[in-house]
Amino acid sequence: MTDKSQSTNPEPDLSFDRVDGHVKVTGAATYSAEYPFDHLAHAVLITSTIAKGKITSIETKLAGQAPGVLAVVSHLNNPGIPGYGIAKQPAERAPMGTAFRIFYDGLIYFDGQPVAMVVAETFEQAVHAASLVHIDYEVEVHQTNFEANLPKATIAPSVQKNKNSPFQDYDRGNAEAMTNADVKINATYIIPTQHHQPLEPHAIIAVWEADDRLTVYDKNQGVKSAQGNLAQIFKLPRENVKVISKFIGGAFGSGIRVWPHTIATVLAAKIVKRPVKLVLGRELMFTSVGYRPYTVQKIEIGATKEGKLSAITHEGTGQTSAYEEHLERTILATRAMYACPNVSTRYRLLNLDVNTPTWMRGPGDATGMFALESALDEVAFALQLDPLELRLRNHADSDPERNLQWSAKSLKECYEMGAQKFGWKNRSLQPRSMKLGGMLVGYGMASSLYGFHRHPSKAKAIILANGSVVVQSATMDIGPGTGTAMTRIAAKILGVQAKKIRFDLGDSSLPDAPGQNGSSTIPSVGSAVHVACESLKNKIIALAASMPDGDFSKPDPSEISIKNGVLYASSNAEKGLSYVDILKFHNLPQLEVTEESKSGPERDQFSMYSFGCHFVEVHVSPVTSEVRVKRVVTCADVGKIINYKTARSQSIGGIVGGIGMALMEASVMDHRRGRYLTRDFASYHIPVHADIPQIDVLYIDKPDVHVNPIGSKGLGEIAIVGVAAAVANAVFHATGKRVRELPITVSKLTDDEI
Amino acid sequence: MRPYQYYRPRNLKEAIDIVSSEESARFIAGGTNLVDLMKRGIAIPEKLVDINHLPLKKIEQKAGILRIGALALNSEVAENKIVKAKYPLLVQALNAGASGQIRNMATVGGNLLQRTRCTYFYDTAFACNKRKNDTGCSALGGINNMHAIFGLNEKQNEDSCIAVNPSDLNVALAALDAVILVMGMKGERRIAFKDFHRLPGERPDLDTNLERGELILGVELSMENLSKHSHYLKVRDRAAYAFAIVSAAVALDIDQGTIKAARLALGGVAHKPWRLYEGEKMLVGQPVSDSVFKQVAEISMLDARSFEHNAFKMKLVPNVIVEALKIAAGRP
DSSP states (O other): OGGGOEEESGGGOOOOOOTTTTHHHHHSOOOOGGGTTTTOOEEEEEOOSSSSSSEEEOHHHHHHTTTTEEEEEEEETTTOGGGTTOOSSOOBOOOOOOOOTSSSEEEOSTTEEEEEEEEESHHHHHHHHHHHHHHEEEEOOOOOHHHGGGGGGGOOOOHHOOOOTTTEEEEEOOOOHTTSSSEEEEEEEOOOOOOOOOOSOOOEEEEEEETTTEEEEOOOOHHHHHHHHHHHHTTTTTTGGEEEEOSSSSSSSTSSOOHHHHHHHHHHHHTTSSSSEEEOOOOGGGGSOBBBEEEEEEEEEEEOOOOOOEEEEEEEEEEOSSBBBBOOOOTHHHHSSBBSSSSEEEEEEEEOOOOOOOOOOTTTTHHHHHHHEEEEEHHHHHHTHHHHHHHHHHHSSBBBTTOOOOOOHHHHHHHHHHHHTGGGGGGOOOTTOHHHHEEEEEEEEEEEEOOOOOEEEEEEEETTTTTTTEEEEEEOSSSSSSHHHHHHHHHHTTTGGGGGEEEEEEETSSOOOOOSSHHHHHHHHIIHHHHHHHHHHHHHHHHHTTTTSSSGGHHHHGGGGTTTEEETTTTTTEEEEHHHHHHHHHTEEEEEEEEOOOOHHHHHHBBEEEEEEEEEEEOOOTTHHHHHHEEEEEEEEESSOOOHHEEEEEHHHHHHHHHHHTOOOOOOEEETTTTOOOOOTTTSSOGGGOOOOOOEEEEEEOOTTOOOOBBBBOTTTTTTTHHHHHHHHHHHHHHSSSOOOSOHHHHHHHHHHO | OOOOOEOOOSSHHHHHHHHOOTTTEHHHHHHHTHHHHHHHTSOOOEEEOOOOTOOOOOOOEETTEEEEEETTTTHHHOOOHHHHHHHHHHHHHHHHSSSSSHHHTHHHHHTTTOOOHHHHHHOTTTBBBBTSTTSTTTTTTSSSOOSSSSOOOOSOOOTEEEEEEOOOOHHHHHHTEEEEEEEETTTEEEEEEEHHHHHOOTTTOOOOOOTTTTTTEEEEEESSSSSSSSEEEEOSSSEEEEEEEHEEEEEEEEEETEEEEEEEEEESSSOOEEEEEHHHHHHOOOBBBBBHHHHHHHHTTTTOOOOOOHHHHHHHHHHHHHHHHHHTTTOO
16 A cells, blocks of 8 residues: 555655654553553443333342353443442433443443443353343334434534534525526435554553552543543542553544543443453444444535525534434534634534444545535536536635635645646546446545644653653553654654654653644644744743853744754854763753643634545446446645644545445444444445555645644544545436435445446 | 244254254254354254254275265365365365355355345244245345355246345355265265255255255265366455355366366356256367357257346356356466
8 A cells, every 4th residue: 555655745854754653563562451460350241132121130049150251241240430429320312421330220222232241250250150140131222223213313502402403504695696596417326334442452451550440441532531531430549540551553533532441441341350351242342332424415506607606505413322422523613614604503413322433534624525525516516617616616715614714735736746746637527427438437525624723742852861852741552653654743852863763652641741742743732842842942041041151142932053963053063062961061960841731812813624525436237236446546635744644644544444434334233133243344434455556745844834733634534534425426427316425335326327 | 033942962862862852952063053043043943053063074085985074164275275276166166255254164064055145034024935935025126235146046936036046155066066964863974965955846945955864974076077177256346255146166077179168057056056058068078269168058048047236147148158258267
């Protein structure tokens, strides 16, 4: 895959290899399930096989007698989880983020709900004992079918209570504009439930160091929030809870929350008084850690015959559980994306007897932009206009929703660079008009955007006596290469080689940082590392100034350069002063600073987004209806690129995810039981190497000077937003058939003659 | 997974003795399917008889007959010089299946016995006649996009099974009229490929006509003049590592534009690899022509029936038949 991909890289020599690449590929990296403990006990979850009802009995006698079994934990013998209190299970449609109470009252809310946990000496013994547990249920009628229940969708209760919620009904301009439009399209787009399915399944080791001291090794995307959550649920002082998550084999949003099974593992460790490990099997990954919700979107667009958008209405309805809300940005992008004066959006939520969804890469925007960008393609076709030209004619020069200037926007340059690299000009206007070797050829494109997120973050930077540097922050790396990017930032400022820098993350005892989500790590933590390193540099320059050597007596950082940990004054390029010597002179074992970085008033002065676009070529067999993506060009404007090599990998990952979303990913449920059928990789398809073609990754790479000190906006989400639409639009161009329900499979294309 | 006993037999006879006499004993070779089934609680053997070290690995040619040992790995067969030269169809089918890692473990004998991938079969929370006969078929009124359109029971009711055989290799072996050599307590016997797998009938729980304790020794292929014009066409949503939605194995003997012999088999459409005998007959003596191929596809579909989610196969299968014939005949 890598060999086929290219990117323009203006600073190839400054692109760092992954600082942890070697430990990862050699197996030396320790993932959550891999921490060794004496007397480690192993847990296996038993989950419900009904979608709604209650447990009438749990027969554990056989399991209890099975070899090696230490405990069978369920609501029947749960000694109590202090933070749950005596209140009932969250009332219907509790606000988002309300913890689902595991082993609480025997009520069943969804198929796959954890109902018991077997703990044994070995994993195999736990698996065996779990098969001996017999559970009886009283079954109630469940509702899991989205289409059948769609009329029951409502505005979420939390939105009803909050006038300032972005999910309130939104109208700008004049609704009449739709009626008067020259060209109109009206279509419904559906995305099915999709699951994250990172390579590494979720895993926990829970260790009670003392009655009131807990350490949890957990695959999660935010050690600080997990720490807070666990402290609250187990009523412990925050500082008595430690959460470690140093290496993560992908997460895509599935690790943002502390899930009920983590709580159960901590509880089990308390009961058996030993460290307990739980690793979710692949099957359980489909019901335990959230998913991208099934979403239906209706879009109506009116346009003038000159190709100006006159009105857009966008209604999105997403699914959630019966016990908790889940809101995502589905319809929000439509308000900001194009210069359209008349826009209405509606957002509704449908409660079903399923588990709660969660964020999945590009949450809401990947869903919403599939619909909006497909609809734009339909408008272009109705107007007989090039789809890219339509987008250019409706480019928003300022934010039409907030009436604010963009902090920076180079979308037009993205379109131009991408189109040129792709050869978009060779696209014929009519569908089904390009062929190659018996295949129907389609070119499709779509725009992408993602909001800017920056959270207060701290970083500690240290120069050690030997001149090496340590930078620390409780941030995470779910795969993008956080440590590598942070090392790059520190190396540039402190003038130290990468190999002499260590970046620590994934430990709740480190300085505060947000979890890794919403493409916020580089903007937030990157800024903190930048500020901390600048501050540390100034501090060491000040120390140098106080030394008898005259070269550094007037500390003006702009007059001083640093190379390989040695300061040089511009007045004397020959003679340097090393970090080692400075610390030695001052008799310091190390020099450290901790700094915080956060947003200021600029948040209200500018509208901050990343923008980009994707160009896709597909080949579709007119005989078998198989779709294969042959080429992708993506171009993103995410401000300054910190490290090209890892950035490019992140973009490729997003494209791969988008191809999966477009062509294969769907969690299929049998509604007679309210149970997923696709619970392995034989039935839930994600792309394999053979599905992934050459991917060209381009960046504008201009700092956005308004967002933060490093001018960088984060890349994780925008990489996937719009990809599914670009693929679907290419399939339309190839075949003349518009598939509005993902994924675009052979069965859907064969339905009609193509 | 339940605890089980592992046993390494001294020889073929001992292996067969044990599995013949102990009801819950099973042979294990590559384990690429059996271990999955054990993890899911679908197969619960008390004893696994490991046959991997038994002398059934050879691929040899004798008197015009190619014999492939049951323990030859899928990847070994696909790389074998004789197989490559004489049976390119087999190579194509093997390489279309599973992943490189699985092909390095999976054996030919095991591939013949691969169980269906019907999602209801794999989930013990659902009723399944194949898993346990007379419990009902959940696929019938469920999600059945991957299911059968041929070889169905006369009446579709709860006693039925509409699952398909998932193997790619089987489709090619069906087209090549392979013979399966087996050994049991009563000695060796030869089973024609068409008689090896079963239609569901009243015993959907049985995939094959093997008797308890019978062990596959190998597969024999005769050297027919069908190697020049053959093709395995597999349709799937994912470009690799996916079971066939539909597949076709075609082998033709063409002499100066006239078809002398034809073999045609489909995968992903029936409880067993599905030979199109009528179509084969129709091809013999005919010129290579698209209109003939279309007629073959038409008559092949006469006894097909579809369910709620697999009606698309009624359109897809004839396309696949024609396309595979065209490619095999060298006129795509």
